[in-house]
Each structure stands twice: as C-alpha cells, then as structure tokens.
Amino acid sequence: MxxxxxxxxxxxxxxxxxxxxxxxxxxxxxNQYETFGLSQQNVTISNSGISFPATGLNFGDFLSYGVTADYAMLGVLKNTMDGAKTFLLTTDADTLAAYPTISLSYSDPSLGIYPLSSGEVLLRNNIANFTLYNTQGNIATSGSSGSQSEGGESISEVAMDPDGKTILLYTPKIKQGSQVGSQAKVLSDNNSTDNIFYSSDRFIKHATVSDNGQFIILVTAKERTDDKAIILDRYGNELNSITTEEDLLAGYFxxxxxxxxxxxxxxxxxxxxxxxxxxxxxxxxxxxxxxxxxxxxxxxxxxxxxxxxxxxxxxxxxxxxxxxxxxxxxxxxxxxxxxxxxxxxxxxxxxxxxxxxxxxxxxxxxxxxxx
Known part of the structure; x- marks a missing residue:
C-alpha cells in the first residue's frame, strides 16, 4: 500500500x-502561560523561581533548568552559598539528588542543564564544554564540541535519546572565512568526543536522535542551495540523505x-x-x-x-x-x-x-x- x-x-x-x-x-x-502540566503535577516556572502548586513549595532563583523527555523530572542549576549546585527534582518537588558542580561563571549565558530519564544530568558549563554526571552526582565523562575556529562559532547544542545512550553535541554554525560550516560529535565514556559530522559550508538547523539512540537526523542548509536531511547511525555512518526545496525546520523518526x-x-x-x-x-x-x-x-x-x-x-x-x-x-x-x-x-x-x-x-x- x-x-x-x-x-x-x-x-x-x-x-x-x-x-x-x-x-x-x-x-x-x-494553567497560565508559565505553568506547565508535567507528569501528574503542574509546575510554574518563571524568572523568579520554580514553584509547585500541589505542595506550595518554591525553589527560588536558578541559573538554568531542564525537563526530562517523559516530563517526570526537572534538573535545576542553582547558585548556593556553597557554590553552583545541581538539583534533580520530581514534579512533586521531592529532591532525588543534589550535588555540587564544577566551577561555573554565573554570568555565562550559555549555561544549560539537561536531565535524563536515567537520573543522569548533562551540564553545559561553557559555550562548547559539557559534563555528564551520574546518578550519584559524580562526573561520568566530559567533552567539548568546540571547533577552535578563528572566525568564531555559535553556542553548541544538544540532542539525545531519553536515556542518554547517544548524546549528540553539535555546533550549528562555524565561521570559515566567507562560509558557514558546522560539526557534530557524540560524547563518549572516556572524557572525549567522537566526530560524526563536519561540513565547511553547511550549517545545522536542527538535530534529532531516535528514541533508541541508534539513529540521528541532521537538517542542514547552505545559502542558495536546497536544504538537506542527513540520516546517520550513532557512529557517524551516513545511511541516507534527503534533499528538498523546502525551508526545513525539523525532522523526527x-x-x-x-x-x-x-x-x-x-x-x-x-x-x-x-x-x-x-x-x-x-x-x-x-x-x-x-x-x-x-x-x-x-x-x-x-x-x-x-x-x-x-x-x-x-x-x-x-x-x-x-x-x-x-x-x-x-x-x-x-x-x-x-x-x-x-x-x-x-x-x-x-x-x-x-x-x-x-x-x-x-x-x-x-x-x-x-x-
């Protein structure tokens, strides 16, 4: 059919x-615009803090936050009297984990936190540097997706499956003379990254990792050419590519x-x-x-x-x-x-x-x- x-x-x-x-x-x-239905509870997230209407608790100021793919947990990066700290919370405001992070610049606009359904937490602690914490709050691995380009580069982004089997770190735009390129790496277990994609003249508009962590879609573009969706396995082998005249926004498996x-x-x-x-x-x-x-x-x-x-x-x-x-x-x-x-x-x-x-x-x- x-x-x-x-x-x-x-x-x-x-x-x-x-x-x-x-x-x-x-x-x-x-719900108002800043109150989200997460798991079985509503959670309000605003510039002044994170509050849990069901329990009446308020989590105060924070540097960054993220929500797991199943909407069951929140990761919160917070500045405390003892330095930067990561909190993993349920939507009922129960604290599942709390531990200090590596030293951070609190004024860094690139700070980001990405909790996984497994209980691990990925932290973007600089423009292109990432640190993965295990469920005990210890550093499991770390790596950089930076290109060291003299022309400059955009803040690196993350795409991953819910359990973090494949954590894709990608730099959407890298200035290469008169052209704009990009690259993508997979965070490995030994404090390093594996290169799976590089282009000197195509930038990445969107990236998706399949739910089982086996496959990746990279939506790429180049000025005055058609957009392209590139399908890779988690090791960087190109399985397919689709070219279209459409100005693509995203792709999903x-x-x-x-x-x-x-x-x-x-x-x-x-x-x-x-x-x-x-x-x-x-x-x-x-x-x-x-x-x-x-x-x-x-x-x-x-x-x-x-x-x-x-x-x-x-x-x-x-x-x-x-x-x-x-x-x-x-x-x-x-x-x-x-x-x-x-x-x-x-x-x-x-x-x-x-x-x-x-x-x-x-x-x-x-x-x-x-x-």
Whole structure:
C-alpha cells in the first residue's frame, strides 16, 4: 500500500467522514502561560523561581533548568552559598539528588542543564564544554564540541535519546572565512568526543536522535542551495540523505525508525528512512509549529499557529490530522493560546489508534481523530 501512496500528492481537501476533537486535560485547564502540566503535577516556572502548586513549595532563583523527555523530572542549576549546585527534582518537588558542580561563571549565558530519564544530568558549563554526571552526582565523562575556529562559532547544542545512550553535541554554525560550516560529535565514556559530522559550508538547523539512540537526523542548509536531511547511525555512518526545496525546520523518526518526517513552516513530508521512498505529504495554510508521523495509523498529526513577538506564546492555533492511507484531512481550531519553554520539549504522543496527546505546553491537549 505504501508503494502506491508515494505516487499521490495529498491535496488539502476535507471529506465528509473525518472528524477531529480537541480538548484540554482538566488539571491543566486553568494553567497560565508559565505553568506547565508535567507528569501528574503542574509546575510554574518563571524568572523568579520554580514553584509547585500541589505542595506550595518554591525553589527560588536558578541559573538554568531542564525537563526530562517523559516530563517526570526537572534538573535545576542553582547558585548556593556553597557554590553552583545541581538539583534533580520530581514534579512533586521531592529532591532525588543534589550535588555540587564544577566551577561555573554565573554570568555565562550559555549555561544549560539537561536531565535524563536515567537520573543522569548533562551540564553545559561553557559555550562548547559539557559534563555528564551520574546518578550519584559524580562526573561520568566530559567533552567539548568546540571547533577552535578563528572566525568564531555559535553556542553548541544538544540532542539525545531519553536515556542518554547517544548524546549528540553539535555546533550549528562555524565561521570559515566567507562560509558557514558546522560539526557534530557524540560524547563518549572516556572524557572525549567522537566526530560524526563536519561540513565547511553547511550549517545545522536542527538535530534529532531516535528514541533508541541508534539513529540521528541532521537538517542542514547552505545559502542558495536546497536544504538537506542527513540520516546517520550513532557512529557517524551516513545511511541516507534527503534533499528538498523546502525551508526545513525539523525532522523526527517514527517509533520504529522505519519512517521519518521532515517539515518546513508550511509543509510536512514523510519518507522511508533508508530508501528515501516518499510515503506522502501535506501542506498547511498557517505556520507549522510541530508535525509528527504515526505509522501505525498512517497519520500525520500537526499544530499550526503564530508566535507572539518576544514571547514563547503561540496563538491562532489549529490542530490537524492527515491520514495518508485514506487521503483525508481533519482540522480543528483551538480557542486561546499555548505557552511553551525552550527548556521543555513539545511532542505528540500516541495513546491509542487515532488518539494523541500534545505535551510540553502549559496545557495538555488531547486529540481524537476519526476517518
């Protein structure tokens, strides 16, 4: 069936049998833009501190924070009387771990903390330097993704699977004379990194590691050329690449990694991961915030909207479900706006056939699609 589908262009029409119901999970219905539904609790995160409404506790000022991929734990980097300290907290405000970090510059704008579902914590303690702490608070390994380019480079970023099997450190932009390149490395166990990608003239726009840590997508670009999604294994072997005229924003694997979806602000395209066979695509009338493909249902699920200037708030929202097998589209507008955070990943999760949940925003959104 998929081999036939790749020859059709999915047209944005609405049939008669499809529907999409959108609802807000009750416990998050009253959340303001800075209060997020994490795990089973709501947590408020603002410049003045992190508070836990269920317990009434407040965690005061902090340098940086992060949330695990399953939204069950928070990592917080805090300046204390005894120096910089890392805290690993549950959404009930229970402290799972607390330990001092290496010396930090508190004014460093690149400080970042990335907690893993395993209980380990990755710390970006400089522009390109990273330190991984184990569950006991001891340094497990460290490494740098810096290029030492005389032309300068951007702050290094992180992409990883939930358990940290593959921790990808990448420098999105490296100035190389008149060109802009990039590089990506995998943090290894022996206080070093393994180089898996380098380009002197293509910069990295987005990176994703599959949930099992085996595969990587790098979305790269070069001025006056088409964007390219490069698929690698965790050792840096290039498995495939997909070139498109779309101005790509991101790419994600399906649960079994057999397919992937790449999307721009107006279009989402699904491919077979290894063969580049095009499974289907769809266009959107409004800017696309996120799109994922659920192969079990042959369905692309997405949300569009406009970002409020100088905020992390999105409004004019509309949810979409596109069935590639039946070539049907269902849409539903969402009244109100949603708050997000750069430190909290947003994603659609599949609950059952045709049932999906958007998490990582201030309100948890439930979708029910039928075709």
């Amino acid at each position: 998929f081999k036939k589908l790749c020859f059709f262009l999915l047209l944005p029409f609405v049939g008669y049998s499809q529907s999409l119901n959108v609802s807000v999970e009750n416990r998050t219905a009253g 399906t649960r079994d990694n057999d397919q992937l979806i790449i999307h721009s602000s107006r279009r989402a395209i699904v491919y077979n991961t290894l063969s580049s066979e095009r499974i289907g695509s769809t266009s959107f009338r409004s800017p696309l915030i996120l799109a994922q493909y659920f192969a079990e249902d042959h369905t692309i699920v997405g949300v569009t909207g406009s970002k409020v200037e100088n905020t992390e708030i999105y409004r004019n929202l509309e949810f979409h479900a596109i069935n590639l097998e039946q070539r049907d589209i269902a849409r539903r507008e969402f009244s109100g706006a949603l708050g997000t955070s750069p430190s909290i990943g947003i994603q659609f999760l599949r609950e059952a056939r045709g049932q999906y949940t958007l998490k990582g925003t201030n309100k948890i959104i439930n979708l029910r699609a039928s075709f």
